Amino acid sequence: MADIKLISVYKRYETESVLNGLSIHVNNGEYVSLIGVSGCGKTTTLKIIAGLIKPCSGQVLFNNINTSKLSENESRAVIVDQNVLLFPHMTVERNINFGLRIRRVCKEKIKEKTEKLLKMIQLSEHKNKFPSELSGGQMQRVAIARAMAIDPEVLLLDEPFSKLDISLREDMRKFIKEVHENHKITIIMVTHDKEEAFLMSDRVAFMDNGRIEQYDTPENIYRRPSSMKVARFFGHCNFIEGKVENSVFTSKLGNYSVDEKKEGKATLLIRSEQIKIVNEGEQNITGTVTDYRYAGEKTYLKLDSNGVTLRIHTIEDVKYRLRDTIHIKIDYKKGVLLW
Amino acid sequence: MYKKLKPYLMLLPVMVVMSVFILGLISAVLQSFGYIPIFGMTEITLRHYMNILESRSFFRALAFSIYISFASGGISVFIGTYVAYLIYRNKKETLWVRTLYKIPIAVPHAIAVLLVFIMLTQSGVLSRILYNLGVIDNLMEFPELIFDRGGVGIIIAYTWKGIPFIIMITLGILKKIDLRLVDTALNLGASKKEAWWQVEFPMILPTIFTGFILLFAFSFGAFEVPFLIGPSAPRALPVVAYIQYTSIDLSLRPQAMVINVIISMISLILVYVYILAFRSIKKYFG
Amino acid sequence: MKDFFSKLIIFIILLPLIPLMLWPFIASWRWPQLIPLFGEARGFKHFFSAGSNSVNILLFSVFLSIVVTIITLAIALPAAKAIAFYSFRGKNMIKTIILLPVIVPMVAVSMGIHVSFIYLGLANNCIGVILIHLIPGLPYAVRILLNSFLLIGDDIATQGKNLGANSLQVLWHITLPLIMPGVIAASTMVYIISFSQYFITFLIGGGRVVTFSMLMFPLIERGERVLASTYSVVFLASILLVVIVGDKAMKGFFSDSNFLV
Known part of the structure; x- marks a missing residue:
């Protein structure tokens, strides 16, 4: 469980500046959505928290400890991508317990944990199947179980439902909500769907141009938008x-x-x-x-x-x-x- | 009606050519049973199989062929995979490296043999270099690497072509790995080394394996190299088949065919294994 | 360090080609000299001499292999298209059969079919040789073209038809230019395979059909360094030449400016 602070994070590439002094504080156990139009830097932010990208300047703090010196594989934040990215040559079971095997956890514990997670995602009978044999929703659930297996402090979701059928999305949202409630884990989700952000989150951060424009509860961000941009994004507006x-x-x-x-x-x-x-x-x-x-x-x-x-x-x-x-x-x- | 037949019509020419191939195999089988009407042999018998299977020299030849193919295929895979890995890791590798290594693939095996003659005979280039470095004192001290019972010359000739081939197919499949899978593994706690051995390497293994099968199968059934630089005993299987085939004694013909049939049977098993490996490749890469 | 290793291996692999290219010009190279004594390109003299007939045989071999390449491609194109875009019964079996010559050696097959060829009058002449040469290259041609077809997909041809083109026009203006890289790769492969064949030409051709490989092989067998190297160098150079010219020719031929519709 961790509380995440990003302080004045800048990330520049040769052709563009993606993050321009982004600061955000996510509390322990909170569910926060990062939302905004394409290109505003949401995925980059997530990857910086996950440790996959290093910021040009600024701090990333987990429980007030600076994590920017850590290498990619020491991250306590696990990222689940919309492309799912299950290892195609491993069964469901081995995908899920990958993180545990890497950490050399003892065999009995691995078995125990894997069984529990398989039950949680309701795919126990499919444990020996390969990703090529699974449906989109099943793969997504496996990806989440794989992330949960190593008890991450933060779960990072990058538009997790955008590639699923609409009918499936509701089930998956319910599922994630349950995971959030049962495990009290900090979740940061990137989405471009405002309804999803409102339904799932404790707080919503609206991003524009590599900064956070407004960061508030869904009610506040809708009823009291801080600018026209925010207002327009979240609903139909009349400006008088x-x-x-x-x-x-x-x-x-x-x-x-x-x-x-x-x-x-x-x-x-x-x-x-x-x-x-x-x-x-x-x-x-x-x-x-x-x-x-x-x-x-x-x-x-x-x-x-x-x-x-x-x-x-x-x-x-x-x-x-x-x-x-x-x-x-x-x-x-x-x-x-x-x- | 035409619509249904269309694919079959499009495949007709290729199947005509393939039927020549299959007829060749069937004919070999028939001849191995002694059925060669053109020579007046019409009685079907297992005699020739018995002759071969009871002959020690056959098994020595079989063992020799398997040893050659296995060794050359194995060495090619080890060195080839490693070099491919190095090139893959070093993104800045120049274009030269990436094109030059392919040259041996286009060079026919006979010329590869000539290269072995030039470089590795007792009067060859390597021997001269060693002399001038003071490692050996005279010609005779350089080991006999051709016509030797260890088949070293043969193995080197096959490996010379095999390594670039393996590099090529390994690089080909490494390029296709979605690098985000590696990122995912790192994010889940794996070190770069662990990510290679747990994710990238297992994914390319079926492809490397098919490469091994292709090299093995080719060298197993090839005539030219062992004929040119192989020992007179043991001989490689295709060479034995050829000698018996061209013998003046036509009654040896069926025996030659027995050997051909055995070579083909072993190859068909390899085809089956190849197809299995190929299925894994499709599963991993879609 | 590791970097250096890969360059080293590649250097070692390519090293033998240097002496190969020197040998045709060597007058004598006694052991243990590191530098040979160069002379008057004995090998090339022999090659070009009328008595050896080598130039004619070379030209004949090039021509033969080009014919084999054209026929192989002509057979492989519809086959690859059928496998790429149609589903039909027996597809897997056909794919497996086409794969066979890659793994099952020609040695056995050609010895097996030889008698039948003799019976059918296909032995000791060009027709039989061309026919047997079709086999080893086909699987590669089909596989390469299959990949090409799968890459471009069926839709573009359909689009062309929708705009009014008939089947032949679609083939010429749309399909062929798009699979050109595949055609070039397949042709190169088939040409090299055919040009390099020794055993099957020797067996089926019975010594009557003489290809350049068949000139070269005995020279290597006899260990005649100068001649063998000369013929090998000519062999490799001719392959390079044909491949480069063919590549340019095909690219040029199918570039759109050639079309008069």
Whole structure:
């Protein structure tokens, strides 16, 4: 069990700078997701924690001990890749106990542990099969058992479910959650799927350009994004330009009091689902439909109100037409001011 | 209907040629049983098999052939794999090294024999070098490496071609190993050395094994090298077969065929082993 | 250090080729001299002399092996394509049969079939020799082309058909250029194998069909250093020449500028 600290980590390659002063503190036993668009440095971060890549500068601390001097095979963080990477010439059993055999653990202990892990992943009858005989989900489970066999302090998952069928992903997520709960192990997962990050993690770290933009619980990162970038990544947004003065936010859509002492130009973030379509009389904004898209579960609408474009969605099964007039109510209390 | 037949039609020419091959084998079998109508021999008998299997010189020849093939194949594999490993590890190896080593593969065995003559006979280059270094005092002190009962010249000729061949196929398969597997092993605690022996080496083993089989099979059934620099006793099996085949005494013909059949049988076993090894390769590399 | 070892081994392996190339020019090289006495390229004189007929035999052998190569490739191409892209019953057995000549020696097979060849009038003439030469190279040609076909896949040809090309056009414009590296590798291999054959030419050809190998072999057998080396050098040089020229020719022929459609 370990608590991981990365302090001001930089990683540069000849053509680009992948990590630019990345700092993060993962607590003992926490489940943290690293999320962001492709190329933001998530996998590099994971590999640095795993010891497979050395940072150009900065510190990597496990329980406050600097691990950057350690060689690749002394890492206490095991990484499981989306490509699974089981050893093709070893059976399931030998793949799982590989780490134990390397560490010269005694035969009885190896047997005991392997049996336990096989039970945990529910593949006991397949122990003598080779990876070429397994399905994608089975291979992934073996990879995780192989990682767990050496009791790592940290389990690093690099987009573990991206190559699996959608139906399989849910089972695998449940499985990982169980492993996390039963073994109380620190898990750091890289994903580009925001729903997955929210479902699985204690905290989510949004990365952009080799740094962490925001690092918070799923609720906070969704409801209180620290920037437009973060806001946009995690859900549908409406950004309303305006000004704050004397705790009042003025914009083209009207004036609203806000609990904010700071003054100046600001953008108010209102998420699509925080705008409700109401009957005449209950509204605080009126707008005309400029676009609509029917997507089954929801209908996406674009409204124009006093020159401001709003994006909303509704689950009501109502047919809309262009230039319809719609009354909406914005819950300004749920809005977030971004400077 | 045509659609179904199409692959078979495409394979027709190759199967016609292969049928010549198979007919050759079948004919050898028939002749080994004494059935050679062209010579007026029409009675099927096991007599020739008995003759061969009761002959001590046959077994000496068989043992000699197996020894030669095993030794040359084995040495080629040991040195070849090691050199391939070194080239693989040293990423900066120049292009020269990577192309030059292949030359012996294109050189026919007869010329390889000539090279052995040039280098390793008592009047050869190595002997001269040793004299000038003061290691030997006269021609006779240099060991007889050709026409010798140990078959050293033969083994060297085969090994000269065998080592580059093994280097080539080993490098070929090493290139195909997903290096992320090595990273995974390191991440799980293996040292670089352990990663080699536990992951990379086992993965290339089936390929090296097929290389050994190819070298063994070729040298086992080859005529030229032992004919040119082999001892007069024991002789290699194909040479014995040839001598009996070209004998004026036509009644020895079936005996020659018995030897051919035995050579072919042993080779067919090797084919089977080869196929098994090949399956492992497919399993490891997809 | 280890690095040096691999270079050392390769150096040792290539070392014998140096004296080989010197011998044709040697007048005398008494033991234990390290440097020979060079003379007037006795070997080459002999080679080019009309009496030895060697140049003709060399040209004939090159021609024979080229014919063998062309026929082998022509047979191997459809076979490799069938194995690559079609599934059919007996596939594994056919693959195994094609593999056989690699492991089962030609020595036994050629002695076995010799009598039948004599009976069918295929012995002691070129046709029989060409036929027997087809066997050892085929497995390599099929295997190399099979890999090529598997690498490029079936889809591209289908795409061509979809754009309006007929089978022949697809073959010429799309398939052949794409498998060109494989064709070149296979041709080189088959040519060298055929050109190097001694025993089967000797047996089936009965001494009537004389290839360059058959000139060279007795010289080596008799231990005639100068002549054997000369013929060996010519042998290797001719292989190199044919392979280089063939490579350029095939690449040039199939580059797209040659197409008039």
